[in-house]
Amino acid sequence: MASFEVKNIIPIHFVGLDLSLTNSSLYMLFVVGVILLFFFIGTKDAGLVPSKTQCIIEKMFFFIGDIVKTNAGDNGIKLFPYMFSLFLFICLGNTIGLFPFAFSFTSQLVVTFGMACLVFISSIVVGIHCNGIRYFKHFCPDGLPGYIIPFFVIVELVSFTFRPVSLGIRLFANIVSGHVMIKIIAGFAVSFAGVTALSGFAIIPIAFNVLLNVFKLAVCVLQAYVFVVLSCMYLAESMAAMHEEH
């Protein structure tokens, strides 16, 4: 489908790597620019009595702050900058795809999977940083009977490595399926309008599409929220993995 095609805009090749500027990366830069501009305007003359833009920014700030605090505790406030930027990036990346002719970069599996892998790797790094080598005891807790250890380790390892996969695919699939659904329903409208006797009925799929767009908007924000909550939970878990044993 045309809205999922990655096109090369400026081809850049650097020591055998393809670093071309595509429409995907262009939209990423655009989203980052929008976020930066919005925050620059909102916090330019920040005061005790907030302006309208500052109100929105404070609301978002406390929203993510609440998520981080409930999932990771007071200690997890170090995660806040990462989670905040992740949320804004994903949320805007999802919603930008709702504009006509726009490209939603979260509909590329490589983007969502990359972000999920970043969370996964940083959860391992944070776990080793906070707990040292004892972090790996998380896969093999004390007090297990000997015969069950191999199974337990395998099951834990599989569920652990499946995390980034499910995290990435969830976001990707939600965005793609929304786009495909809108396209299919719009196709109904076109084929209804093609038949003269039924052309009046074309209003039904169009009305349904409007509803679907509203639903999609909710899904876009919800998916960004879910992504952030889950990655927050994973990071908090590895931060606190062995705290009980101290």
Added chain:
Amino acid sequence: MDAMAAKFIGGGISVIALFGVGIGLGKLFSSLIESIARNPSAKKDLMSTGLICFAMVESVALLAFIVAMCLLFVV
């Protein structure tokens, strides 16, 4: 049976997963509504947990969707 027909049948079979997803979503939201009705003051916490669970269940449906799309257009 030629390969094209098998593709379509496979795509149809792969969305049987929606059966379970429907049951799961129904159960999830029925208990969510019930618990909010029992204790309206806990609505905020319940809603966030419910939404996360909703996304989890929904992702199963989307996996089925992806399998169907792969069968129809990729394979």
